Amino acid sequence: MGPFWRSAPLALHLPAHGRGRALAPALERLLRQPPGSWDLPELPGFGGPLEPEGTVAEAQRRAAALLGAERCWFGVNGASGLLQAALLAICPPGSQVLLPRNLHRSLLHGCVLGGLEPLLFDLPSDPITGLWLPLEAQRLERVLAAAVTSGADPVAALVLVDPTYQGLVADLPALVALAHRAGLPVLVDQAHGGGEALAAGADLVVLSVQKSGTGLAQSAALLAQGDRVAPAAIERALLWLQTSSPSALLLASSWAALEHAVSVAGVRQRHRAEARAARLRQRLEALGLPLVANGDPLRLVLATAPLGINGLEADAWLLQRGLIAELPEPGALTFCLGLNPPGGLERRLPRLLQDLCRAIGGEPLPPFTPPPLPLLAAPELPIGVAWRSPAEAVPLERAAGRVAAAPICPYPPGIPLLVPGERIDPARADWLLVQQRLWPGQIADTVSVVVGS
Numbered sequence: 536m537g538p539f540w541r542s543a544p545l546a547l548h549l550p551a552h553g554r555g556r557a558l559a560p561a562l563e564r565l566l567r568q569p570p571g572s573w574d575l576p577e578l579p580g581f582g583g584p585l586e587p588e589g590t591v592a593e594a595q596r597r598a599a600a601l602l603g604a605e606r607c608w609f610g611v612n613g614a615s616g617l618l619q620a621a622l623l624a625i626c627p628p629g630s631q632v633l634l635p636r637n638l639h640r641s642l643l644h645g646c647v648l649g650g651l652e653p654l655l656f657d658l659p660s661d662p663i664t665g666l667w668l669p670l671e672a673q674r675l676e677r678v679l680a681a682a683v684t685s686g687a688d689p690v691a692a693l694v695l696v697d698p699t700y701q702g703l704v705a706d707l708p709a710l711v712a713l714a715h716r717a718g719l720p721v722l723v724d725q726a727h728g729g730g731e732a733l734a735a736g737a738d739l740v741v742l743s744v745q746k747s748g749t750g751l752a753q754s755a756a757l758l759a760q761g762d763r764v765a766p767a768a769i770e771r772a773l774l775w776l777q778t779s780s781p782s783a784l785l786l787a788s789s790w791a792a793l794e795h796a797v798s799v800a801g802v803r804q805r806h807r808a809e810a811r812a813a814r815l816r817q818r819l820e821a822l823g824l825p826l827v828a829n830g831d832p833l834r835l836v837l838a839t840a841p842l843g844i845n846g847l848e849a850d851a852w853l854l855q856r857g858l859i860a861e862l863p864e865p866g867a868l869t870f871c872l873g874l875n876p877p878g879g880l881e882r883r884l885p886r887l888l889q890d891l892c893r894a895i896g897g898e899p900l901p902p903f904t905p906p907p908l909p910l911l912a913a914p915e916l917p918i919g920v921a922w923r924s925p926a927e928a929v930p931l932e933r934a935a936g937r938v939a940a941a942p943i944c945p946y947p948p949g950i951p952l953l954v955p956g957e958r959i960d961p962a963r964a965d966w967l968l969v970q971q972r973l974w975p976g977q978i979a980d981t982v983s984v985v986v987g988s
């Protein structure tokens with residue numbers, strides 16, 4: 536049985552079309568057709584993402600032009616599938632790839648599939664909320680300098696996540712320029728963004744069209760520009776990973792949402808939503824509720840730790856009262872308002888958050904300790920080898936010294952706290968024990984380690 540709500544739930548989660556309220560008009564029209572009539576194969580004249588001609592090819596060409604890219608491929612397996620294809624396109628087998636510690640797990644899976652070595656770089660984190668903070672140029676300079684001396688295998692690319700799930704943004708032009716100066720192509724995971732990384736000079740950009748646009752779940756787009764990555768390499772990787780029967784509905788959703796976003800109606804819709812969000816933010820702040828400053832007006836991030844509340848507990852409490860948030864974390868709770876926020880939002884959210892504070896609030900939580908990670912580290916055992924090695928489960932208390940055979944990865948956000956192949960040193964084991972208490976129900980008592988490690 537699900538939770539009991541006296542009124543309709545206040546749904547502040549993704550997809551950003553808000554349970555259909557903000558669907559692109561073309562997609563809405565399509566969905567009103569007789570059910571199933573839109574479920575087409577790659578018919579001649581319609582084609583698919585890898586066909587040079589047809590409706591899909593034409594839509595991809597127009598989407599690229601609208602977003603300022605040279606090429607665009609729609610995806611039907613979310614940003615996850617396109618991130619993996621992008622990774623395999625830029626990184627030859629055996630190469631190293633620079634990945635931020637706040638990477639989405641799909642990129643780790645891409646490393647396994649492509650036989651790549653993740654070179655994980657540490658990021659700053661906020662002691663008050665525990666959130667990863669955007670990468671600064673000075674830190675990237677140090678990372679790049681360290682990467683040169685990191686190992687025998689060549690570094691093939693830099694991957695950045697921007698904006699973060701919580702809408703935090705870095706100075707992308709500066710970061711991309713530094714990577715290019717070091718001779719590295721840049722892939723930006725903009726699952727939570729709208730393609731701004733192209734103007735910053737990124738070579739490849741992956742969008743999740745349902746997270747910051749109005750597409751259906753799983754619709755996504757890969758954008759490319761410049762001559763650092765050959766389109767043929769991208770198409771080859773897509774061929775490896777993509778279904779041979781891409782859903783026409785999801786392809787239509789990608790196109791309809793991207794086109795709508797830049798249309799007059801789409802821009803007006805976003806402005807209306809952002810204006811409502813800005814007024815709501817002001818009202819919540821006036822009530823003394825601490826919100827994280829971010830770059831996405833449609834993501835409200837409540838800093839729960841200063842209120843004395845773990846974000847996962849806040850989420851469970853609110854869920855019981857009909858408010859569905861998007862992303863609970865130990866120090867924060869993120870609400871995605873979507874492109875047509877639900878009616879009653881302005882009345883219900885402030886009241887529920889005040890009730891939350893009264894019911895379970897208290898003294899601010901102690902500051903979050905950053906993970907004890909070096910600036911740059913590669914797993915000791917190749918990730919694909921470690922993940923497929925004979926493994927045994929050991930209590931976290933006894934994990935120090937062992938090599939991880941599986942990730943520890945609370946979901947959402949899907950950011951691994953431990954990567955297969957990493958040796959768990961005592962400081963990391965202690966930190967993971969703290970994390971286990973901070974993510975109730977999300978981290979098991981045992982960790983999977985490589986037998987004999």
Ligand SMILES: Cc1ncc(COP(=O)(O)O)c(C=O)c1O
Pocket residue numbers: 612613614615616639641696699700724726727743753755948949
């Ligand atoms: C930063 C980031 N990248 C990629 C993804 C994967 O997106 P999708 O679920 O569309 O595959 C997510 C999902 O939450 C994400 O947060």
